[in-house]
Amino acid sequence: MQQNVGAITALYQELASYPVNTGEKTVHAKRMPGFFRSLRTFTQMGLWLPLLLLPYLRWNGRQAILIDIDHSQFHGFNLTVRPDEIWMLMLLSLGGSVLMFMVTNIASRVWCGYFCFQSTWVDLFTWIEAKVEGKPSARRGLANAPWNADKILRKVSKHAIWFGVSLFTAISFSIWFVDAFEYWNKLLHLQLPRAGWVALALITGGTYLYAGLMREQMCQWMCPYARFQSVMADGQTVMPIYDFNRGEPRGKLRKGDETLAKQGDCIDCYQCVQVCPTGVDIRQGHQLGCITCGLCIDACNSVMDKIDKPRGLIRYASTDDIEGKPVTMRFQNPLLWVNAAILLASCLGVVYGLTHMSSVTLNVRPERQPLFVRMSDGAIQNRYEFKLMNRTSRDIQIAVTTEGGIKDQLIIGSEKPIFVPHERGVSFTVFVKAPARNIAMAVTPIKFHVESLGDPTVSADYSTLFNAPAL
Incomplete structure (x- = not known):
């Protein structure tokens, strides 16, 4: 205890220059090592570095991850998702919403503290600020100091680095929607389309x-979300x-003070407030500004x-x-089981x-006007409009056959293989002609393969109907 008196005194001296955050001034949080600081850095980098580098x-x-707006496709390695599979995106959104609800109900705003884009980039920007302008007390002093060469140099350097990070962020976001190397080539040659420049400016400015x-x-x-x-x-x-049962009544730690025996464990050093990214005093109870990052825990543990x-x-x-x-144990909460069931169903639907x-x-659409045509030889003919999409990365030749239908039916229009380019669709017409003597029903199921x-x-395969006159 005796050897730590100097360290505690230094904490109180630091406190003298620390303003409480009431919203009108910028918070200059103190960066302190600890378990939750390391965990936060690990989770932030683990989520955002791959998202920035994967494109x-x-x-x-081709690009491993690409949201191709021009062709209405999403490419993720070997996976390609198109608009007709939007239902999977809806299930993902449902599952994500339920998961967020569950996580918040169990662990509050843990998303904000460990993964959120805003808190991650604020952490990065304040780290840059600390490297350029110094500790929180130095940053507050610099903000209040008159303008001189040193202040101008530090401020310009900080904002220049901030702008560079913001620009890189905007580029990294943009290349999720266009080919990364093509984007860089156009950017360096100042040949981006107008929409590209607008997106770049908005994201850079917003960041x-x-x-x-x-x-x-x-x-x-x-x-x-708050x-x-x-x-x-x-x-x-x-x-x-x-x-509060342990900490109250709080009070300063003074050597030889007879009141220490009646005092709680909180020595009112304000370290928990100084490290908080949003300036919250956690001792006043849980507040809207708390992002559940746990940095106050690191600070308090170091003081203890x-x-x-x-x-x-x-x-x-x-x-x-x-x-x-x-x-009570969380698994005893019925709401948790309801949410878990919805989440599981959403995940299974996406996996399926x-x-x-x-x-x-x-997709096969029978001609509706007319439903059928009686040919000169008495045969009944139906017309079908085919729409075929090739989802593979290679060109293919397609053959069309039928299952079921009418005996001795004849397929006209697909005698030769049909060429379908990779990742493209084709439309064509097929006629099915059947002898009238073999038709037993006005509507006969038929499957195209x-x-x-x-x-x-x-x-x-596509199942549809062969229409004929009523018997």
């Missing part, structure tokens, strides 16, 4: 504004929370180590746990859709 990966001659200038104000006042998460949490939701007190004065816990109320995607899709020559796995 540069080539796969089978610079929200992550650099507004930063914690987004989490405090503008983020809608609002509706309050209805998702309950008394058993786990979040960073101050154990210095004063030889047990860790956990601030910890991940529920309000019911802190208040001594009964705590992905595993049952056909290499070709076939298309198959690639040389590769029977590339095939599709």
